[in-house]
Amino acid sequence: MAHVLPFPDISPELFSIQIGGMEFALRWYALAYIVGILLGWMIARRALSRPALWPQDTRPMTKEQLDDLLTWIILGVVVGGRLGFVLFYQPGYYLRNPLEIPMIWQGGMAFHGGFLGVVVATWIFCARNAIPKMQTADLLALSTPVGIMLGRIANFINAELWGRPSDAPWAVIFPGPYALCDDAPCARHPSQLYEAGLEGLLLGAVLLTLAFGYKALKKPGLIAGTFFAGYGIARFIVEFFRLADAQFITEDNPLGHVLRLTDTIGITMGQLLSLPMVAIGLTLILLGRRQWK
Template sequence: MPFPNIDPVALAIGPIAIRWYALGYLFGVGLGAGYGYLLLANSRLWHKGQLPFKAADIWDFAFWTMLSIVLGGRLGYVLFYNLPFYLENPAQILNTLDGGMSYHGGMLGLMLAAIVFTRSKQGNWLSALDLIASVSTIGIFLVRIANFINAELYGAPTTLPWGVIFPTDPEQLPRHPSQLYEAVLEGLLLFLIIRVFTHVFYSLRRPGMVAGVFGIGYGLSRIAVEFVRLPDAHIGYLFGGWLTMGMLLSLPLVLAGIGLVIYAATRSQSALRA
């Protein structure tokens, strides 16, 4: 299947070019904040006294979100994916034009920002992690679509009928559209699963449960896609086998998610009222 002719630049005004990738982050944060406002404003979803912060505060937190994702994503890429290069070229750390961003780094930055912001509001920081878990799938979906438009992060060669020939592929072979796999699994499907937990099981009443479900769901989805997604060329497969850096970084997320689910499911009612 040929690659659809989509310009990575969504809008150009003179020398200013606005790319779909940037819009994915921008709309991801904006739509996520809007959905987060609706969640916070729905008192039925939360146990009394367990809100991370007031619904109106979500717009202030949106600024923290964008800043923490960009800083965390960039630092995560530097540390996890290309540290030797940046140690030799420290001036390049701030050069984001090379596209180097790490999802896991951005997630860690967002978690830290959520904890600090929530504590400043005297809220429950575990509930803050539940909140960002509930809304972050929106941004994941949009950014993975933008990855596809950029013809980056594609997968291994395939004979399946939906294999895509990416214009950036020097071999011009049909490949797994791994960006779309991630958009569906980590974005759309995980959003629906978490929606069931928040609105059917009322899991936001047990702080840590939704964050745990997200950790398990995202981690397993990312590990599954990594089997067909090409690793970064300068890293390759780890230990000479099939293991990738994406798998290695996602495994602790799954384990932490399991721990959070067990903690949230077993904590006593007195702890919930604390």
């Protein structure tokens, strides 16, 4: 235990205020959403300001349409993320307590659900405004990793979504119910930071380089396909180091696999949901090849 790192003493709340006997707090997680959406919006506007990056040197939408799309995306993230958590991770609980489904302030959002929510919202918006769907998908994929990175850093600050036990020199002893293993201090992988680095920083750098350095936006589907496949692969890898959600962990299934081959080999829910993203990404890249020539 001499080589592990103590958990940094960072409050999940930036500040809180009392108004009329009620307390309102700004949390790091909420700030990550706000800043992530803002930075993603700025990246998208930068891409739209350069028509030469797009097929036929024509941007897929105006900046005013992007501003309208932002509202749809926010709704898709919130509604889809919440419903995804309810359906994928705790359907039994919310079936018994349906009035708690809209209580997002209690926590509980799923990335894969938020992703599906954004897909549906964007599809409807593009259909209503006659905007090219694939080029819009490329634009959103280019803008998303920065928000993922900030969200995962906020997960780390909140001491949630812990990693599996580890004796690595960078392992961290998180506070809370998983601080102990067999009544001894338990260091864990900082899997939130692994995700921030792979799904956010690395994937974002690759997409920005492809878009602005190699004009990949001229090839509809390449950026979106790379994002879907890249995220799915990164998440699948990180799941080997991330602790499964509590509802999947039992005495005879300590690793929380939803599909088990042996006692130690199987697939987690996060991996199961990531496989379709890899398939979608590769399909977009393959189907779009005819348009790239």
